Amino acid sequence: MKSRIDLQHQPLTSLSLSQASDMFQRHGALWLENVFSRDMIDGLRKSFQKRFAALSPQELASRDALVGDRRYMVTLDIKGKFNRPEVYANDRLMPLLAQLLSSQLRVASFGCVVAMPGAEDQPIHLDHPPLFSGVPGATKTLPPWAITMVVPLVDIEEQTGTTAIWEGSHQQPDEDQEGAEDRFEKLQRLMQTPDYSQAVKPLPKRGDAYLMDYRVIHGGLANRSAIDRPILYVVYSRPWFRDGFNFGKQPPVAISAKQLKKVPKELRALFK
Secondary structure (H helix, E strand, O other), X not given: OOOEEEOOOOOOOHHHHHHHHXXXXXXXEEEEEOOOOHHHHHHHHHHHHXXXXXXXXHHHHHOOXXXXXXXXXXXXXXXXXXXXXXXXXXOOOHHHHHHHOOOOOEEEEEEEEEEOOOOXXXXXXOOOOOOOOOOOOHHHHOOOOEEEEEEEOOOOOOOOOOEEEOOOOOOOOOOOOOOOOOHHHHHHHHHHOOOOOOOEOOOOXXXXXXXXXXXXXXXXXXXXXXXXXXXXXXEEEOOOOOOOOOOXXXXXXXXXXXXXXXXXXHXXXXXX
């Protein structure tokens, strides 16, 4: 992956913050190593498995949770081990997210996607239809309006599968770039005839995270292992954005008034 930084469990310095911001804006994705402690990630996995195992197929269907072959997206209640600032407002990442989005950013959605053993490749896609598609040059010039933080709850290997990401696909090519393919033409071609030769396939370990611009082309790969592959996702956005595309029956964020009181006062605006 072209954009990759090892945080070594330390906050970004002013220099590395600038480098990380530049990398993300150029590639539309950024792999950050050693963001979280592995003990914390293992605790999140146990908590998720306990909750996910309790959901029946009927309940999953009622949530409209199926997002591919043997692949489920579940909005998580922000409580217990998930209601911790280290999870939703990690101090190693918030300065970067604020610089890329806004100091008034919000948590637009919070949940987990799990690919069960034997799950096939997910259709290649965008997470949201393009905004401002009628504005000439908007796709190339506008900064990100939403960013997904992906936190694997298991070590990602070739057998478990990962997320294939087409770096740079969040922007249109220069108009004078000869032979350049329109990003939506590229997406249509990849959807019809998947070709992963130009995609990056990060293999993060527990404690790592990667960020994806909401406009980048990507798709989850098949799970050929004997274990499930759960990934926590937190989507951060500018304060005006609401995702009505991915959330019909289940809410994008689930936090009760009781749990919101447990959030530090200075962070409660994240869940407005």
